[in-house]
Amino acid sequence: MHEAAVAQSLIEVILQEVEQRHAKPVGATISCGELNKVNDESLSFAFEAVARDTPCEGMTLRIEHKPLQARCKPCGRVFAVDVSNPQCPDCRSEDFELLPDAPLVLDEIEFEGPDDGEG
Amino acid sequence: MEKADVGRKILSANETYALKNKQLLARHGKRCFNMISSPGSGKTSLLVRTITDIGGSLRIGVIEGDLQTDLDAERIRATHAPAIQINTDGACHLSASQVNRALDQLPVESLDMVIIENVGNLVCPSAFELGEDGKIVVLSVAEGDDKPVKYPGIFAKSKVLLVNKIDLLKGALVDFDLDRVRTDARRLNHSIEIFPVSAKTGEGMQAWYDWLKNQVHPQ
Numbered sequence A: 001m002h003e004a005a006v007a008q009s010l011i012e013v014i015l016q017e018v019e020q021r022h023a024k025p026v027g028a029t030i031s032c033g034e035l036n037k038v039n040d041e042s043l044s045f046a047f048e049a050v051a052r053d054t055p056c057e058g059m060t061l062r063i064e065h066k067p068l069q070a071r072c073k074p075c076g077r078v079f080a081v082d083v084s085n086p087q088c089p090d091c092r093s094e095d096f097e098l099l100p101d102a103p104l105v106l107d108e109i110e111f112e113g114p115d116d117g118e119g
Numbered sequence B: 001m002e003k004a005d006v007g008r009k010i011l012s013a014n015e016t017y018a019l020k021n022k023q024l025l026a027r028h029g030k031r032c033f034n035m036i037s038s039p040g041s042g043k044t045s046l047l048v049r050t051i052t053d054i055g056g057s058l059r060i061g062v063i064e065g066d067l068q069t070d071l072d073a074e075r076i077r078a079t080h081a082p083a084i085q086i087n088t089d090g091a092c093h094l095s096a097s098q099v100n101r102a103l104d105q106l107p108v109e110s111l112d113m114v115i116i117e118n119v120g121n122l123v124c125p126s127a128f129e130l131g132e133d134g135k136i137v138v139l140s141v142a143e144g145d146d147k148p149v150k151y152p153g154i155f156a157k158s159k160v161l162l163v164n165k166i167d168l169l170k171g172a173l174v175d176f177d178l179d180r181v182r183t184d185a186r187r188l189n190h191s192i193e194i195f196p197v198s199a200k201t202g203e204g205m206q207a208w209y210d211w212l213k214n215q216v217h218p219q
Helices: A003-021 A040-051 B012-027 B043-057 B071-077 B096-105 B152-157 B166-172 B178-188 B205-216
Strands: A025-033 A060-066 A069-072 A078-080 A096-098 A105-111 B002-009 B031-037 B060-066 B083-087 B113-117 B134-140 B160-164 B193-196
Touching (some): A003 A025, A003 A040, A003 B002, B012 B096, B043 B071, B043 B113, B043 B160, B060 B096, B113 B205, B193 B205
Parallel strands (some): A025 A060, B060 B113, B134 B160, B160 B193
Antiparallel strands (some): A025 A105, A069 A078, A105 B002
């Protein structure tokens, strides 16, 4: 359950961005790799709890999962790794080099536009 | 609605401390390893036996992470090695800032190596860099041979796998296929070093000691 710690760090990063923009954040998109993955439900739950009484309260969170990638040594193909059965989809080789897994990143924040609150 | 591209690492605050730790250890020329496993795999027993058997030829300091108590640090200190206990008060992993404060309390200059015994958990600790040179995952045979498949992250990220409690394999006290573990752990991590050991009987420990010594004094 390190999602609580991730949620806390996420809010701190969002609040730093909010301070520079002076606008209300309404949504955020984050991404993570296969070896650094977070559980969507746990993170959303933790985020909601940590966001309470902050400018992040009510924000929607989207989480994109990026596949782990590898380069096949015999044929050179870069492919998405199925961790339960890792092999090159072309030549079926299990001799590959793992490429760095995508870190946990805050990719995008959506802010309320100047006109969104009216009407 | 306005969208803003951010592109910032969420755990950057932790990574800042991890870098500080790495720089501090590098300045003193010390090695550091982050030991991760389920609770009860025998991490502390492994460290106690390792420190006792290796003696003065490799000076090891230990940072212990647990939710509560300083029982583990006490066990390490009984070997006369320095040990600092961190209590996470419920948190499932050590953070780099906690390790940073512990490093301040360790006599780092007089050591060859710092080993961080993380909170017992095969999942969360693998997401938090502490400034180590590498991760060491411990799997005891009583936990079952399916763990590398079930928890691929930590096995993919580790330099070393210690398969502990192999004395239980004698007399078939547990069902555990060591070859399966070797194959599965190496599927995602071709270069992982695997040492089957028993901290209780000492079987297999010499190869692990040789690996540790080689980190400080490469042959």
